[in-house]
Amino acid sequence: DTVIVLFNRDLRVHDHPALVAACRRARAVIPLFVLDETIPAGHRHGFLLQCLTDLRAALRARGGDLIVRHGDVVAETMKLARRTGAEAIFASADVTALARRRQDRLAGEAIACEFFPGVTVVPPGTLKPSGGGDHYRVFTPYWRAWSRHEHRRLLAPPRQVPTPPDLDAGRLPTPPPPGPMPGGEQAARDRAHQWIGRSLTGYADSHDDLAGDRTSRLSPYLRFGCLSPLELTRLTAGNQDFVRQLCWRDFYHQVTYAFPRINRADYRPRGRHWRVEEDALQAWRAGMTGLPIVDAGMRQLLAEGWMHNRARLIVASYLVRVLGIDWRAGARHFFEHLLDGDVANNCGNWQWVAGTGNDTRPNRGFNPLRQAQRFDAKGEYVRRYVPELADVPAAHVHRPWRLTAPPSGYPLPIVEPPPG
Numbered sequence: 001d002t003v004i005v006l007f008n009r010d011l012r013v014h015d016h017p018a019l020v021a022a023c024r025r026a027r028a029v030i031p032l033f034v035l036d037e038t039i040p041a042g043h044r045h046g047f048l049l050q051c052l053t054d055l056r057a058a059l060r061a062r063g064g065d066l067i068v069r070h071g072d073v074v075a076e077t078m079k080l081a082r083r084t085g086a087e088a089i090f091a092s093a094d095v096t097a098l099a100r101r102r103q104d105r106l107a108g109e110a111i112a113c114e115f116f117p118g119v120t121v122v123p124p125g126t127l128k129p130s131g132g133g134d135h136y137r138v139f140t141p142y143w144r145a146w147s148r149h150e151h152r153r154l155l156a157p158p159r160q161v162p163t164p165p166d167l168d169a170g171r172l173p174t175p176p177p178p179g180p181m182p183g184g185e186q187a188a189r190d191r192a193h194q195w196i197g198r199s200l201t202g203y204a205d206s207h208d209d210l211a212g213d214r215t216s217r218l219s220p221y222l223r224f225g226c227l228s229p230l231e232l233t234r235l236t237a238g239n240q241d242f243v244r245q246l247c248w249r250d251f252y253h254q255v256t257y258a259f260p261r262i263n264r265a266d267y268r269p270r271g272r273h274w275r276v277e278e279d280a281l282q283a284w285r286a287g288m289t290g291l292p293i294v295d296a297g298m299r300q301l302l303a304e305g306w307m308h309n310r311a312r313l314i315v316a317s318y319l320v321r322v323l324g325i326d327w328r329a330g331a332r333h334f335f336e337h338l339l340d341g342d343v344a345n346n347c348g349n350w351q352w353v354a355g356t357g358n359d360t361r362p363n364r365g366f367n368p369l370r371q372a373q374r375f376d377a378k379g380e381y382v383r384r385y386v387p388e389l390a391d392v393p394a395a396h397v398h399r400p401w402r403l404t405a406p407p408s409g410y411p412l413p414i415v416e417p418p419p420g
């Protein structure tokens with residue numbers, strides 16, 4: 001019998017329950033990835049192509065291959081199933097509305113479908129609050145239940161992937177040359193091991209230091225499943241501060257599973273009203289608001305496809321609390337540019353900041369100037385990403401408008417900065 005393993009955001013061979021089950025149960029296994037239009041051209045698309053190239057190599061090293069098709073995921077999968085006489089489709093279960101619509105469409109076809117864990121540490125829907133309800137709305141009780149939960153066993157990669165040799169493997173577009181964060185399982189594993197060896201111990205003290213940049217930067221790899229979140233949890237089990245962050249990821253996935261409209265609708269509507277301010281939104285997007293800490297974060301995003309978490313909090317809070325602009329506009333921009341952009345984490349966090357989500361203190365805002373003083377005291381982060389301020393001394397770098405001769409080429413604040 002023949003099984004198609006449909007890859008999506010689980011681009012690895014280590015700890016891959018669907019792949020392992022297929023290799024155990026079927027005589028022939030067809031690993032498949034269908035490239036569709038859901039990932040916009042840009043950083044994330046290039047990263048995806050690097051991941052796929054790496055996955056194909058890993059499968060080939062095991063006697064298999066990655067079959068690549070282009071078009072609608074369900075239509076292409078079914079075409080391949082009919083052509084090869086496959087009896088079943090195995091895939092990792094995902095949580096977003098789009099992914100679940102796709103899963104439902106597949107399940108409606110005349111073929112057996114099985115969905116496996118692997119995208120999160122604990123599958124969404126597994127943990128239920130004791131007080132009732134289908135999911136946890138508040139993080140801390142979820143973290144307690146998650147920490148007590150007995151996790152499944154980690155799975156070694158299959159030794160042999162028996163892909164039929166006569167299949168057309170399909171064209172994989174050439175990936176961009178590897179940058180500082182190259183996509184793929186091998187790169188993910190290398191980075192994870194290096195970072196754990198070097199920086200995990202200091203995580204609690206250093207993860208908020210903007211210029212120090214000492215967080216793991218594993219988010220893009222988790223986004224595409226190049227790294228099993230369960231394996232990462234095991235590898236870092238001794239450091240509760242770090243594991244807690246991985247739990248936040250699971251938390252937002254279970255929220256998204258229960259509330260698939262998270263990318264469009266307020267999770268907890270609180271009657272907030274947003275302004276339409278195209279010019280201000282454009283200045284924010286471009287990193288030209290005149291508030292250095294905000295502009296540094298936004299420019300890091302454009303340059304690297306990644307932004308430090310503390311900067312994400314500051315720029316998001318500035319957009320919704322200072323400019324009064326709808327969190328959805330911010331989330332869309334993030335989603336377009338972030339290598340790690342995914343619906344659950346992106347919209348979960350945006351709603352948290354906007355006070356329409358899971359924050360238990362929905363009226364809290366982050367004062368950008370105080371945050372700047374605290375997490376970029378010397379202004380190194382600002383100077384790194386805002387070259388117009390490279391020569392401004394630390395005392396003024398977060399408030400260049402106070403200088404008698406403000407640096408040329410850098411805008412004055414587009415709105416009065418909150419006192420800080």
Ligand code: FAD
Nearest residue numbers: 215216217218219245246249309312340341342345346349
């Ligand atoms: P580390 O500090 O090394 O943390 C390790 C891992 O834990 C991360 O890779 C991530 O998977 C998880 N994690 C950490 N913080 C969070 C968090 N607050 N919520 C959920 N998971 C977390 N993260 C995304 O992966 N994708 C997004 O689209 C995304 N959008 C965000 C939007 C906003 C407005 C904010 C405030 C945060 C967003 N985050 C998002 C969460 C967080 O900023 C990133 O996960 C983190 O900065 C990634 O860097 P790192 O891997 O070095 O993190």
